Amino acid sequence: MTQNNKYELLAKIWSEFSENKIAVVALVCFSIILFVAVFASVISPTDPYDLATVTIMNSRLPPLEEDFSGNVYWLGTDGAGRDMLSAIFYGLRISLSVGVLSGIFALIVGAFFGISAAYFGGRYETLIMRIADIQLSFPSILVALIILAAFGKGVEKTIFALVLVQWAYYARTARASALVESRKEYVDAARCLSLGNLRIMLNHILPNCIPPLIVVGTLQTAHAISLEATLSFLGLGLPQTEPSLGLLIGNGFEYVHTGDYWISIFPGIALLITIVSINLVGDQLRDMFNPRLKR
Amino acid sequence: MTVYILQRTLQSFVVLFVMSLIVFCGVNLIGDPIYMMISPESEPAEIERVIKEFGFDRPVLEQYWFFLKNVASGDFGRSFVQGIPALPLILERFPATIELAVFSLFISLVIALPLGVYAGLYPERKSSKIIMSGSILGFSMPTFWVGIMLIMLFAVKLDWLPSTGRGELGTFLGIESSLFTLNGLSHIFLPALNLALFKLSSVLRLTRAGTREVILQDYIKFARAKGLSHSRVINVHLLKNILIPIVTVIGLEFGSLVAFSTVTETVFAWPGAGKLIIDSVYNLDRPVIVAYLIIIVAFFVFLNLIVDILYSFLDPRVRIKGSSE
Numbered sequence: 066m067t068q069n070n071k072y073e074l075l076a077k078i079w080s081e082f083s084e085n086k087i088a089v090v091a092l093v094c095f096s097i098i099l100f101v102a103v104f105a106s107v108i109s110p111t112d113p114y115d116l117a118t119v120t121i122m123n124s125r126l127p128p129l130e131e132d133f134s135g136n137v138y139w140l141g142t143d144g145a146g147r148d149m150l151s152a153i154f155y156g157l158r159i160s161l162s163v164g165v166l167s168g169i170f171a172l173i174v175g176a177f178f179g180i181s182a183a184y185f186g187g188r189y190e191t192l193i194m195r196i197a198d199i200q201l202s203f204p205s206i207l208v209a210l211i212i213l214a215a216f217g218k219g220v221e222k223t224i225f226a227l228v229l230v231q232w233a234y235y236a237r238t239a240r241a242s243a244l245v246e247s248r249k250e251y252v253d254a255a256r257c258l259s260l261g262n263l264r265i266m267l268n269h270i271l272p273n274c275i276p277p278l279i280v281v282g283t284l285q286t287a288h289a290i291s292l293e294a295t296l297s298f299l300g301l302g303l304p305q306t307e308p309s310l311g312l313l314i315g316n317g318f319e320y321v322h323t324g325d326y327w328i329s330i331f332p333g334i335a336l337l338i339t340i341v342s343i344n345l346v347g348d349q350l351r352d353m354f355n356p357r358l359k360r
Numbered sequence: 361m362t363v364y365i366l367q368r369t370l371q372s373f374v375v376l377f378v379m380s381l382i383v384f385c386g387v388n389l390i391g392d393p394i395y396m397m398i399s400p401e402s403e404p405a406e407i408e409r410v411i412k413e414f415g416f417d418r419p420v421l422e423q424y425w426f427f428l429k430n431v432a433s434g435d436f437g438r439s440f441v442q443g444i445p446a447l448p449l450i451l452e453r454f455p456a457t458i459e460l461a462v463f464s465l466f467i468s469l470v471i472a473l474p475l476g477v478y479a480g481l482y483p484e485r486k487s488s489k490i491i492m493s494g495s496i497l498g499f500s501m502p503t504f505w506v507g508i509m510l511i512m513l514f515a516v517k518l519d520w521l522p523s524t525g526r527g528e529l530g531t532f533l534g535i536e537s538s539l540f541t542l543n544g545l546s547h548i549f550l551p552a553l554n555l556a557l558f559k560l561s562s563v564l565r566l567t568r569a570g571t572r573e574v575i576l577q578d579y580i581k582f583a584r585a586k587g588l589s590h591s592r593v594i595n596v597h598l599l600k601n602i603l604i605p606i607v608t609v610i611g612l613e614f615g616s617l618v619a620f621s622t623v624t625e626t627v628f629a630w631p632g633a634g635k636l637i638i639d640s641v642y643n644l645d646r647p648v649i650v651a652y653l654i655i656i657v658a659f660f661v662f663l664n665l666i667v668d669i670l671y672s673f674l675d676p677r678v679r680i681k682g683s684s685e
Contacts, residue, residue, distance in 0.1 A: 199375055202664045203657075204616035206623070211379070211653050214641050215386030291502050295623055298504045299638055314505055318627070321511055322523075330512070333505040340500045348496075 088349035109151035164290035167227035175235025183243035197233035283347030437647030457632035464555035476567025498561040507627035524629040570602030
């Protein structure tokens, strides 16, 4: 594909995407969130995990309150005296990285099994798809609960649980499009050139399965972020040393009955905006790639 | 047909076996349960004795074999924390969980059905669009956070409803439940509403889609042509026909309500099975963790088995596909 064509294609995708104004707003929201997450350490007013600046003296200050040295806490402070706004910025970074990382791993695992199942067929395909079916018959929270309750909490274990929860969706999607693609002539042509199986799957079939996988990917990433927050809140997911949004909300939960609403409400709003904006972008992508909805 | 049922039953047992092996091995890799039972400062000889008594010095697979033999006679071991057998401990918590799931299903139907029918009948109205956007929000909101918000609003700020525990239990037809006392009802309302939100959006969307499809059918036109009143057409002719897919989905999704109640139970300190497993993970109470996970997996495996078998009776295509593999 020439450079010019590439730009034309991108412009076409954008004009189709921007037909839905809500989706554009969601995309802008998500870009801001991504920016905040990446540059959390630069734009945060304070470093919430620097023990030298955080003092218990400032604990549980309501939003917009000043401390003795005149620093303003826009969203108040938590039980340990950390600035909530900074804690949310850092929390966004952790939540997004765990969600996106698990999504990428699940995409790789799922696409591999899905495409190879469609390509080789036979008993191998039956086995893979049966395992995926069985796993999808369990609610995702239960699968994650089993893994984390049995093996204990931790960053790698949480990511592993999230990958396990998601891979089957990617595998099903990849298989469905790979089944269509592998019957097309270009795959026969590649076979006639006696190219290796791996090369045909990776270089020829996979690129044509990407659009539906991206759609599943956005929606699944939103789901993974929400699930990670839930698991961390329950004390099963990330350890206290990786304070994601779920853990921040969990810490705020201790103060709910004393009326310190800001400690749990603001991280929750950040989480909600993240999930809703990813979902809205994903919905629009799905409508774009769905040929049945083409006008 | 028989072949299909046999295949599915066999598959269920394989899944259950593999899961129990994973869970048992996983749980035995974490923590050192000996110090749950006796103080780390005890005599070495005493520690040795306890290790021997519980068989912690044997290989994991051997421990698993003993465990399986005990499970076959209904013994899942004793809770390290409470010292009573794990199985009755878990089973006595299940009624509270089921009660919560059933009541929240009821709430989600009461709210979602009328709204869904309305949005389906008048899709162009502004209020319908607000309902549908709201359902996207309901889909995206994390259950546990909504629960905290409910507590903040209704229990702390307004002080209308209690936010923890199950309240008084009443007995009716031999069933003990919070649903039969006023105090119990006030306790179950918030957690059930919280759990209901999770299903509400999907029931609403299904109802709307069903309504839009059914309203165009000839029998609806005929009912109108007969001169039946608007409400009779909606309540009888329309509702009866959209209920079929909704009931199917609810049957399938009841299990996921039970699974998700773990979150709601933790937020509202509801004394159900889900709260028990979270507490047991905190306390590293191995026998209870293993027993709970195996029981809940068994519950799901057999729920799915029953659904699949019922489907194969109703839809012959499933049978043919199943036996050709």
